[in-house]
Amino acid sequence: MELFRSTNIDWLGKKWYFLGFSLIFSVAGLLSMLFWHGIPKGVDFKGGTQITVKFDQVPNEDHVRSAMDHAGVKDFRIQRISNGVSQVSNEVIIALPINSATDTNHDQGRAAVQNALSANYHDSGFTILQEDIVGPTAGKQLQKQAIYATLYSLLGMLLYLWFRFELIYGVAAVVAVFHDTLITIGAFSLTNQELTLTVIAAILTLIGYSMNDTVVVFDRIRENLALSRREDLATIVNRSINQTLSRTVLSSGLTFLTVLSLFVFGGEVLHGFSFALVVGILIGTYSSIAVAAPMLVAWQDWRSRKNQQAKAATLPAGRARA
Amino acid sequence: MGKNLGTKTAIILAVLLFFTYGIIGIPHGSLKQSIADRIHLGLDLKGGTHLVLAVHVAEAVGSTTDRTVQQLESDMPGAGIAGATPAKLDPAHPESLTITGVAVGQASALRTLLNGPNYASYDVASQPDGSFKLTMKPSAITDLESRTLDTSIETIRERIDKLGVSEPIIQKYGLGDNQILVELPGVDDPARVEEIIQSTAKLAIHAVDPRGPWASETEALAGLGGTIPPDSVLMKGEGSAGAPPMVYLLKRAAEVEGIDFRDAQPSQDINGRPNIHFNLTTEAGERFYKYTDEHKQGSSTPGAMAIVLDNSVKEVASIQSAIRDSGEITGAFTQQQAEDLSLMLRTGALPASISYLETRTVGPSLGAASIHQGIMAAVFGMAAVMVFMLIYYRGAGINADLALVLNLVILLGFLGFTHATLTLPGIAGVILTIGMGVDSNVLIFERIREELRAGKSAAAAVQGGFAHALVTIIDTHVTTIVSAAILFLFGTGPVRGFAVTLTFGLLANIVTSVFVSRVIFDSHLKNNPRGAELSI
16 A cells, blocks of 8 residues: 555645744734733743642532631632533642742642541542642752753754754754744744643654754755765755655654643643643644755855845955955 | 574573562562562552751751850869850850950960860951950861761661661761661651651650749749859659649759660550660669769758759759669650650650751552552553554564563563662653664664665674664664753652663663564574575
C-alpha cells in the first residue's frame, strides 16, 4: 500500500496562506494570554493546595461547597473531574490559593479541608486520592526551572543543528519550534486549561518531535543541494518536502495514533499532557513544512538581494577608480 | 551483504536475553512479582508522599557564633584579659561578633588567644576604636552549611527509618539551595511525617533556681529585683491541666543535654498515663549522679530540676534521690505523641530548623488506576501502530514490529538494570519512543521504496535505503536526546522520569531500527540475492 507516490505540490507558493494561518493562531493565543485567560498556571507553578477527593457516592457540589464554607476554608475552587464518557464522576478537585508569601504554614488549608470532609462525609465515605501543596518558593523555583529547561534545550538543539548544517538551519528550526510552543500554550490559554509540570514535559516533547520533523526535511534539502548545485533553493526545498511527504504523513499519523490513545485511555492525570501532545504533533508537523523550510528560502533570497545591492553599490565606485 | 549473519543473529538473541533478564531477573513466584521487583515505580504510580524541604542553614552559623561568644567568656579570664565583652550585635550578620572594651595593654594577649585553635575559623580585624571584630571565614561558613545539610539528612533518615517506611528516598535536592527531597512510598499521612521531621526535640535538664516560679515574666523580674542573673535564664512552663503556665528561673548551662541521652522509649507511669523513659550515656550518668546526689532532698543544698524540651519547661521535679542513668518525662501526652517524641529524642535534634516547600501525596488507589491507564494506553497505541505497519508495509512490517518489541524490551531492561524510576510521564516517554521507533522504520522503508522505484535490485535498494536513512536517523535522534538530556539536568521529579525513558528508548531505537531490521532484511535476501522480491 502506498499513500503518496510522487507528489508535486508547490509548498513554497502557498507560503502566504501558511503565514496567515500561523499568524491567526499565534495572535489568537497571544491575545488570550494577554487579555483573556492569561497563562493558566496549575498549582505546580502558582503555589497553593490542590486536593483530589473521591466520594463513595456522586457528591452534591453545593453540599461540598457549604461544608467548606462552614469550616472557614476561604477562596476555594471546586472542580468536578470529567472522566471522558458521559458518566458523572464522583471525583472532585478542591483547590485553594497559596495562603501566604512565605513557606511557613504552607499546608494550613489541608487540615481545614480534611476536617470539613470528615465532619460532613464520615457516613457516606470519601478517599483522598491526591494532595499537592506547593509553597511560594517551590512554585517560583519550578516555574524558573521549566523556563530554563525549555530555553536550554532549544539552545542545545540550535547548537547541534549549527554544527550539522548551517546556522540558518538551526535558527529556522528554532523559530518553527518556538512558533509551535507559542501556539500550543495559546491553545491552553484559549481553552483555559492549566499548565502543570507534566504539560511542560509534553511541550518539551513536542519541541523534540517538531525538531525531528524539521531535521528530516533539512537532511533531504542538504542531500539534494549536494546533488544539483545549479537549481535554485526554492525548487530544491519544494522537491525535498515532496520526497519526504509520505514519511512525514505516515510518521506523524502513527505518532498521532499513539498520542491519541494516550488522550483517550490515559485518564484524567495525563489529560493536559496528552492534550498538549495532540495539538503539538499536528502543529509540529505543519511547522516543519510551513515555517522552517520557507524561512530557509526567504533568508537566502534576502541575502542574494543584499549581495546584488552591495555589488551595485560597489561597481560604480570601482569604475570611478579605474 | 549477508556477512556474519549467524553472528549478528546471535548478538541480537543475546541482547534480547540480557535485557529480558533486566526486566524479570531470576524469575521467582509469579511473573508479575518478578517484574515488580525489578522495575521501580515512581510515587505517582505506586502512591506515597513526596516532600521538599529547605534547611535554614544560616541558623547553624548563628548558633556557632553564639557558642564562640560563650567560649570567649570562659577563655578570656584565663588569658589574663579582664573587662572586655564579646557580643553579637547585628542580627543581619550572624557570622560576625565583636569584642569591645579591650584594655590597651591587653590587646596583644587577646590577639594571642584569638590565634589559638578555638578561633581558627574566624578572620580577626582590630577596629579603630580599639575593639575587635571576628568574622567567620567564607570557607568555614560553606563548610558549616554543608555539614548542617548533611547532618539534617542523617537525622531525617534516622527518623524516617525508625518509622518503618520501606525504600524511602532522602537526598539533597536542587542546585545548591540547601533543600532536601524526601520520598516515602506508601505513606499517605504526610501531616504526621512532616511533624516528626520538623520537630527539633532538643531535650535538656537544667537546675531550677529556688526563687520562683512566678505567674508571668513581669512578676519574675519584679521578684528578682529587675535583672536576671547572667548565668540564668527565664523559661516558660507548659502548665498542666487546670494549672496556668508558670515562669521558672533556670541555670543557663544544662546539667544534661541532647547529646547525653542514650535512648528514649515510650512507656507508662504508675497511673497508666503515657510517658517517656530515657537512659543516659555512662559518662553523663556519672555526672548526673554527682549532681543529683549533691542536691537530693535531705542534703545541704536540696534542689529541683527542670526537663526542658525545645526551650519550654515540660516538667519540674524536686530531686528525691540520686539518679544515675535513667529517668522519666511525664506530661500531657497521648500515646502517639509519646511514641513520636521518644523517636525524636532517640534521633537527636535537627541542627537547624526547616520549612516545607512542597508536599505531594498520591493515594494508593489513584496510583493503581494511573498505572492501569498508562499501560492500557501504551498497549493500545503500540498495537494500533503494529497493525498499521503490517498493512502498509506488508512483509517489511514484520521487521518494524520485531524491532519495536525488541526496543521495548531493551528500554524496560535498562530501567531494571539502572534502577531508574518509571513514572507516569515515564510511560508517556515510552509511548513517544514507540512513535520515534516507528519513524525510523518509516524513514528506512520509504527510502527503500524510492530506490526500488529508481529500478535498483532488492539488495541494492536495501543497502541504499539504510545508508541514506542512517544519517537522518542519527540527526533526529541526537537532536531529541540533546533535549532529553537537558530535560534530565534541569527538570524535576516526573519530568526527569520522562527524560530517562525517552533517552533510553531512543538509544535502544538507534540499535533496533538500524541493526535488527537490517539483519532481518539480509537474512531474507541471503538465499536468493539477485532475484529476491521485497515485500514492502
